[in-house]
Amino acid sequence: MSGTFVGMPAFPKAAHQAVGNATLRANLRHATHTIRDKRAKAVAELDDWARLREAGKQIKDHTLRHLDHYLVRLEETVTAAGGTVHWAADADEANRIVTGLVKDTGEAEVVKVKSMATQEIGLNEALEAAGIRAYETDLAELIVQLGKDRPSHILVPAIHRNRGEIRDIFAREMGSWGRPAPEHLTDAPAELAEAARLHLREKFLRAKVGVSGANFMVAETGTLVVVESEGNGRMCLTLPETLISVVGIEKIVPTWRDLEVFLQTLPRSSTAERMNPYTSTWTGTTDGDGPQTFHLVLLDNGRTDTLADDVGRQALRCIRCSACLNVCPVYERAGGHAYGSVYPGPIGAILSPQLRGTASEIDASLPYASSLCGACYEVCPVAIDIPEVLVHLRERVVQGGEFTRHGAKVTLKPAQGHAAERAAMRAAGMVFARPGLLRAGQRLAARTRRVHPRTLPGPGRAWSATRDLPKVPGESFRDWWQRTRGGRDDGGQGQQHGKKTGSGA
Amino acid sequence: MSSRDIILGRVRRALGDAAGRTPEPYEEYEAAVDRGYLREHGARTTEQTVDLLAENLADYRAIVHRTDGEELPLLLMRLLAESGAQNILVPPALPPWWLAAADPVRIHDRAASTPAQLDKADAVVTGCAVAIAETGTLVLDGSPDQGRRRITLIPDHHICVVRVPDQVVSSVPQALERLDPARPLTWISGPSATSDIELDRVEGVHGPRTLEVVLVTGAD
Amino acid sequence: MTDEEEPALRVALFLTCVNDTLYPDTGRAVVKLLTRLGVDVDFPAAQTCCGQAHYNTGYRHQAEPLARHFSDVFGEYEAIVTPSGSCGAMVRELYPRMGERARAEGRGDGLARTLAPVVPRTYELTEFLVDVLGVTDVGAYYPHTVTYHPTCHGLRSLGLGDRPERLLSAVKGLELTELPGAAECCGFGGTFAVKNSDVSAAMGADKVRNAESTGAEVLCAADNSCLMHLGGTMARLRTAMRPVHIAEILASTEEEPWS
Numbered sequence: 012m013s014g015t016f017v018g019m020p021a022f023p024k025a026a027h028q029a030v031g032n033a034t035l036r037a038n039l040r041h042a043t044h045t046i047r048d049k050r051a052k053a054v055a056e057l058d059d060w061a062r063l064r065e066a067g068k069q070i071k072d073h074t075l076r077h078l079d080h081y082l083v084r085l086e087e088t089v090t091a092a093g094g095t096v097h098w099a100a101d102a103d104e105a106n107r108i109v110t111g112l113v114k115d116t117g118e119a120e121v122v123k124v125k126s127m128a129t130q131e132i133g134l135n136e137a138l139e140a141a142g143i144r145a146y147e148t149d150l151a152e153l154i155v156q157l158g159k160d161r162p163s164h165i166l167v168p169a170i171h172r173n174r175g176e177i178r179d180i181f182a183r184e185m186g187s188w189g190r191p192a193p194e195h196l197t198d199a200p201a202e203l204a205e206a207a208r209l210h211l212r213e214k215f216l217r218a219k220v221g222v223s224g225a226n227f228m229v230a231e232t233g234t235l236v237v238v239e240s241e242g243n244g245r246m247c248l249t250l251p252e253t254l255i256s257v258v259g260i261e262k263i264v265p266t267w268r269d270l271e272v273f274l275q276t277l278p279r280s281s282t283a284e285r286m287n288p289y290t291s292t293w294t295g296t297t298d299g300d301g302p303q304t305f306h307l308v309l310l311d312n313g314r315t316d317t318l319a320d321d322v323g324r325q326a327l328r329c330i331r332c333s334a335c336l337n338v339c340p341v342y343e344r345a346g347g348h349a350y351g352s353v354y355p356g357p358i359g360a361i362l363s364p365q366l367r368g369t370a371s372e373i374d375a376s377l378p379y380a381s382s383l384c385g386a387c388y389e390v391c392p393v394a395i396d397i398p399e400v401l402v403h404l405r406e407r408v409v410q411g412g413e414f415t416r417h418g419a420k421v422t423l424k425p426a427q428g429h430a431a432e433r434a435a436m437r438a439a440g441m442v443f444a445r446p447g448l449l450r451a452g453q454r455l456a457a458r459t460r461r462v463h464p465r466t467l468p469g470p471g472r473a474w475s476a477t478r479d480l481p482k483v484p485g486e487s488f489r490d491w492w493q494r495t496r497g498g499r500d501d502g503g504q505g506q507q508h509g510k511k512t513g514s515g516a
Numbered sequence: 517m518s519s520r521d522i523i524l525g526r527v528r529r530a531l532g533d534a535a536g537r538t539p540e541p542y543e544e545y546e547a548a549v550d551r552g553y554l555r556e557h558g559a560r561t562t563e564q565t566v567d568l569l570a571e572n573l574a575d576y577r578a579i580v581h582r583t584d585g586e587e588l589p590l591l592l593m594r595l596l597a598e599s600g601a602q603n604i605l606v607p608p609a610l611p612p613w614w615l616a617a618a619d620p621v622r623i624h625d626r627a628a629s630t631p632a633q634l635d636k637a638d639a640v641v642t643g644c645a646v647a648i649a650e651t652g653t654l655v656l657d658g659s660p661d662q663g664r665r666r667i668t669l670i671p672d673h674h675i676c677v678v679r680v681p682d683q684v685v686s687s688v689p690q691a692l693e694r695l696d697p698a699r700p701l702t703w704i705s706g707p708s709a710t711s712d713i714e715l716d717r718v719e720g721v722h723g724p725r726t727l728e729v730v731l732v733t734g735a736d
Numbered sequence: 737m738t739d740e741e742e743p744a745l746r747v748a749l750f751l752t753c754v755n756d757t758l759y760p761d762t763g764r765a766v767v768k769l770l771t772r773l774g775v776d777v778d779f780p781a782a783q784t785c786c787g788q789a790h791y792n793t794g795y796r797h798q799a800e801p802l803a804r805h806f807s808d809v810f811g812e813y814e815a816i817v818t819p820s821g822s823c824g825a826m827v828r829e830l831y832p833r834m835g836e837r838a839r840a841e842g843r844g845d846g847l848a849r850t851l852a853p854v855v856p857r858t859y860e861l862t863e864f865l866v867d868v869l870g871v872t873d874v875g876a877y878y879p880h881t882v883t884y885h886p887t888c889h890g891l892r893s894l895g896l897g898d899r900p901e902r903l904l905s906a907v908k909g910l911e912l913t914e915l916p917g918a919a920e921c922c923g924f925g926g927t928f929a930v931k932n933s934d935v936s937a938a939m940g941a942d943k944v945r946n947a948e949s950t951g952a953e954v955l956c957a958a959d960n961s962c963l964m965h966l967g968g969t970m971a972r973l974r975t976a977m978r979p980v981h982i983a984e985i986l987a988s989t990e991e992e993p994w995s
Contacts, residue, residue: 022932023931023932023933023934023935026932026934026935027934030934030935030937030938031934036938038714041714042714042715043715045714045715045716046711046715056557057554057557058554058557059552059553059554059557062550062552062553062554063553065550066549066550066551066552066553069548069549069550070548070549072548073541073544073545073548073549076531077541077544078527078531079524079527079528079531080541082523082524082527083524086520092698098518098519098520098522098523099519100519100522100523104519148722149712150710150712150713150721151712154712166711167711167712167715169712170714170715173714174713174714177713200713200714200716200718201718201720203713204710204713204718204720204721205720207721208720208721208722211722212635212722215631215722216630216631216632216635217631217632229697232697232698234697240708240709240710240711240721241708241709241710241712241721241722241723242669242708242721242722242723242724243721243722245665245669245702245722245723246669246722249664249665249666249669249700250631250666250669260523260527265541265542265545266545267692267697268689268692269549270692271688271689271692272553274688274692274703275688278651282711282717284576284705284717285572285576285650285651285652285705286648286651286652286653286688286703286705287705288576288704288705288706288707288708288709288723289702289703289704289705289708289723290701290702290703291665291700291701291702291703292697292700292701292703293700293701294697294698294699294700297658297699297700299627299664300658300664300665300666300700301664301665301666301700309523311523311526315523315526315527315530316526316530318526318527318530318531319526319529319530321840322837324530337715340920340921340923340939341932341935341939344935344938344939345932345935378794379927379928379931379932380932381925381928382888382921382923382924382925382926382928382932382936382939383792383888383925383926383928384888384892384920384921384925385888385889385892385893386888386892386919386920386921388892389892399833402791402792402794402796404794405792405793405794406794406795406796407794408794409793409794409795410794410795410796410797415529415530418522418525418526418529429794432793433795436789436790436793436795436798437798439785439789439790440790440795440798440801440802442784443753443784443785443787443802443805444784444801444802444805445784446781446782446783446784449753449756449757449784453756453757456757470930471930473929473930473931473933474929474930474933474968476933476937477933477937477940477941477968477969477972478929478937478940478965478968478969478971478972479967479968479971479972480968481758481759481964481967481968483757483758484758484759484760484761486760487756487757487760488751488755488756488759488760488763488764488779489756489779489781491760491763491764492763492779492781493781497767497777497778497779498764498767498768498771
């Protein structure tokens with residue numbers, strides 16, 4: 012397939028640097044391969060995995076189809092249990108609500124459980140602007156925060172850092188945020204975990220306000236669920252007087268019983284454990300135990316736009332396990348930062364362009380950040396057909412059409428950058444519609460094959476910079492078939508077979 | 517228009533015909549989800565289920581002890597003595613005889629206690645609501661023999677007594693059936709851990725770094 | 737093998753545009769192999785392209801006429817055999833989806849109905865051999881060390897499983913070595929190879945290194961698109977291995993070695 016590809020978009024540019032960074036490549040390779048094998052073992056322990064996966068998909072699909080009903084139900088049950096429910100149409104509104112709630116407590120700092128929703132809306136920055144310090148307490152988030160870095164993985168935001176780099180960040184930065192790292196800190200993971208324990212302990216013990224997300228919200232009972240490992244989640248969810256949870260509207264499940272599916276599939280997909288060390292569930296407030304004030308902020312921020320797309324909406328089934336990142340060969344080499352979003356990897360490549368739209372260079376490039384190998388779909392515990400959605404979003408980029416943005420229908424024009432490609436595709440389509448034209452093209456190529464260059468100019472260089480071009484044969488198959496009547500006049504197997512691609516002239 | 521109305525309106529428009537069609541979708545829900553997955557994995561005797569619990573607890577680095585009601589006080593005394601605990605937290609209604617032989621000073625968790633005060637405790641001894649064999653999980657539901665959530669969080673050493681076989685179930689689905697969602701639940705599978713450094717599991721972060729589980733028969 | 741009494745099974749070879757143009761040897765190998773197994777192979781000359789590159793790059797509407805053309809060309813045959821996992825997956829997995837999308841867009845059932853007949857009758861070569869002909873020993877001889885790369889669409893879309901390995905294991909003289917990380921994508925991915933060439937090249941280089949580590953002389957796959965990418969990478973990395981399509985190995989016999 013020929014074609015020129017002008018306007019190379021942002022993902023490839025960002026990936027270019029990552030591919031050339033040997034340390035990053037080694038860190039990612041080590042981490043993703045470690046977890047990949049473990050996940051496969053953890054999943055293989057359950058012989059009903061395929062049925063659990065299907066049930067998880069069905070529960071989520073059903074919930075999404077009746078999302079209005081379940082949102083209203085959840086609001087009732089949370090309120091009845093002593094919580095207060097807020098609705099935020101976008102990131103700004105969610106940040107305003109949370110900032111206001113923290114200010115009402117009179118506190119100037121909060122402790123945070125790792126939460127994708129608050130990352131997505133940039134809550135820490137909004138709080139900072141209002142004079143409120145937000146302390147990340149998840150080990151990987153702490154590494155990112157102390158290192159003034161960006162997250163690069165859903166589960167392990169500091170996956171791009173190895174133990175030596177983490178040691179250096181702790182030794183250098185902890186002192187300016189609170190208790191300094193112990194002297195003579197080594198890069199032994201147990202010592203690094205101990206340093207984080209000591210550093211954060213004083214913050215947990217004095218915290219008056221906790222901020223979290225949630226993995227699940229049960230409409231029937233008003234229960235929220237946080238799945239974690241370190242105990243920082245429990246600290247934030249139980250020690251403060253006030254708890255504020257910011258949760259995407261797609262995190263609902265209808266019934267308590269539904270957790271029996273996800274509490275089996277999530278830990279095994281995520282950290283490859285039979286069960287994660289800690290899971291907390293709470294329903295409103297409990298007299299004399301834990302926060303006595305509980306606010307739930309329900310976040311849209313592009314989710315209803317995603318829901319409006321009948322192919323793309325399956326992305327809302329995502330339970331943020333990150334199994335798709337860990338198996339993705341593109342993620343492994345490009346790293347999380349190249350995706351330009353808090354949602355990296357395959358799921359990010361379909362979520363970001365839906366939540367944010369495809370107007371920016373990076374968002375328009377994300378649907379192409381995949382070889383469509385299908386490994387992500389295979390491991391997804393809620394069976395999101397990521398390749399299907401990627402191709403669907405490619406269509407949106409190159410062909411435009413009608414989509415929903417901020418709740419309103421908009422008509423997108425085909426992306427400018429793809430004009431040449433569009434023309435090439437049209438031309439190829441014309442050739443393929445006429446076998447005679449295809450034959451003529453093949454014959455032309457065969458006649459001129461001795462003068463074919465070894466490398467290509469322009470966009471074709473993207474191929475020939477690292478790979479030899481295939482050698483064009485002297486005769487196409489269709490010509491051979493016609494000449495020999497399907498090999499019957501060919502005395503066996505045909506002409507002398509050259510070696511394949513690139514094995515020399 | 518409130519943001520609530522805006523969001524619900526967007527959802528209904530996004531769903532087209534589906535929205536509002538079934539004011540009470542729970543019946544449809546029953547039909548929408550195939551519950552053909554297993555209620556438990558494998559057939560085991562009660563004894564084998566308890567063995568599996570012990571095995572899976574140990575696999576995630578919990579220290580497992582087995583005893584009977586008669587020996588329980590002595591075992592708890594020994595475990596606390598070996599850990600060197602001076603002060604221990606106890607939930608309001610832990611059966612008093614469990615700690616009849618134990619030496620450490622008891623700290624009682626009061627509503628007014630601050631986290632910093634509780635931080636002086638070296639260990640905590642509790643019961644549990646249910647234990648899950650297939651995953652090696654203990655679930656605490658805040659009952660009087662378990663106390664507030666924070667008492668099993670702040671001390672560095674948690675000793676949890678599981679009455680076997682009554683409190684043991686095979687699987688996650690069976691555990692959820694027994695639990696009351698209105699209560700605040702804490703599911704514990706091994707000591708606190710992290711996979712945040714190179715995606716390799718390391719035990720011991722903010723929650724108790726030592727988790728000891730006593731599987732006790734005849735303790736009622 | 738088919739019984740002498742039975743009429744020979746008549747199948748259409750769907751060679752794919754890439755093989756037709758760049759890898760005619762693979763086509764000849766399929767013809768030789770199937771003929772040896774008693775199959776009457778036809779090559780409908782009007783065939784062109786299944787539309788996969790259009791579809792996967794986002795040009796579904798331009799892939800539709802190609803799919804219709806495919807259905808016109810192949811609709812009459814009992815079986816359609818292709819030596820390409822990804823083009824086979826295009827027909828089997830994505831043609832039905834194209835029909836569904838057209839329906840969802842309010843364009844009726846026309847496309848779905850047009851494409852329906854070819855979907856269940858399209859087989860990837862190894863699938864056809866094992867499932868339809870019921871053979872794993874095709875009487876081949878190939879005295880080389882071979883490692884096999886299962887391509888993504890064959891593995892995950894069509895679910896070929898271990899069919900190719902079973903066929904290769906039965907080849908006389910062939911020593912099959914296990915490819916580390918076999919299930920990982922080689923990095924071709926159609927237009928991905930150009931649009932994200934850095935990542936694609938890195939994936940290709942890793943795959944080639946894994947293949948080299950087996951000590952095999954030949955890297956075999958059931959899809960020449962992937963082999964084009966891997967072969968090009970091998971040549972650039974100056975590895976001693978060569979890429980060979982599985983059809984060419986299975987076509988090779990003691991009397992008539994393939995190459």
